[in-house]
Amino acid sequence: MAISSPFSKMFGSSPIKPMQEHMKVARDTAAQLIPFFEAAIADDWVKADKIQQKIAELENDADKLKKALRLQLPKSLFLPVPRSDLLQLLSMQDRIPNRAKDIAGIMLGREMGFPKPLQKPMLGFVTAAVATSEQALKAINELDELLEAGFSGRELKIVEKLIKELDSLENKTDKLQIKIRATLFKLEADLPPVDVMFLYRIFEWVGDLADRSQAVGSRLQMLLAR
Numbered sequence: 001m002a003i004s005s006p007f008s009k010m011f012g013s014s015p016i017k018p019m020q021e022h023m024k025v026a027r028d029t030a031a032q033l034i035p036f037f038e039a040a041i042a043d044d045w046v047k048a049d050k051i052q053q054k055i056a057e058l059e060n061d062a063d064k065l066k067k068a069l070r071l072q073l074p075k076s077l078f079l080p081v082p083r084s085d086l087l088q089l090l091s092m093q094d095r096i097p098n099r100a101k102d103i104a105g106i107m108l109g110r111e112m113g114f115p116k117p118l119q120k121p122m123l124g125f126v127t128a129a130v131a132t133s134e135q136a137l138k139a140i141n142e143l144d145e146l147l148e149a150g151f152s153g154r155e156l157k158i159v160e161k162l163i164k165e166l167d168s169l170e171n172k173t174d175k176l177q178i179k180i181r182a183t184l185f186k187l188e189a190d191l192p193p194v195d196v197m198f199l200y201r202i203f204e205w206v207g208d209l210a211d212r213s214q215a216v217g218s219r220l221q222m223l224l225a226r
Contacts, residue, residue: 015073015086016144022065022093023140023216029058029097030133030209036104037126041119045111052104059097066094081147081223089219093140095212096133103205112198115187118180125176129206132173132213135166139217146224156224166217173210177203 032055039048069090073083106112114122139162146155181203188196 014144015069016147018065018069019086019090019093020137020140020143022062022069022090023137025058025062025065026093026096027133027137029055029062029100030130030213032058033100033103033126033206033209034123034130036107037123040107040112041114041123043113045108048104048108052108055097055101055104059101062094062097066090085219085223089216089223092212092216092219093136095215096136096209099205099209099212103202103209106198106205107202110198112195112202114199115191117183117187118199121176121180121183125173125180125203126206128169128173128176129210129213132166132169132210135162135169136213136216138162139166139220143220159220159224163217163221166214170210170214173207177207 032051036048036051036055039045039051070087073086139159142155142159142162146159148155181200184196184199184203191199
């Protein structure tokens, strides 16, 4: 049975546009974490539940795009990019919405709030992590122009600059994670040990969200080096 869908029409003769669309959905999924954390901090779990459902829907959309692209990606492309490299880049992108879904799921399930000293830093930490996914999207959105330019010239410098900025954003997220962990360390004695354990896990996963966005840039950088 032939596959006929808006995605297949979008695919056309090049996989680049659907790769970009997948990254956009990945970014959109991560971006929902900002209002989700705002709701959690406000102890509004009805709103948080609705946002978590949106995150799950977007993650599912990203998964469908990933599967469709894998099925329709030609065995041989008339592009200066090996099929295996595109699949690896796609896999890196797909890890972003997966982690966003993990974060929202565990927080909603436990109705995890944050002690007041952690609330503002936590929102800043999440916002910084989401910014890395936005930057990764900017870099991926240059991929078609980069291919047209033959991975050289002005377009190459633009992408290299975007990747460098992505690395800086991820480094900023690392520093925020160190600070928020230090804040929690000072509060540990006054909190239930189980809550402390899960807070550290959320810190780790939010940091991992930024790491996964940086990994998209790193994979794209490897394409530039070929």
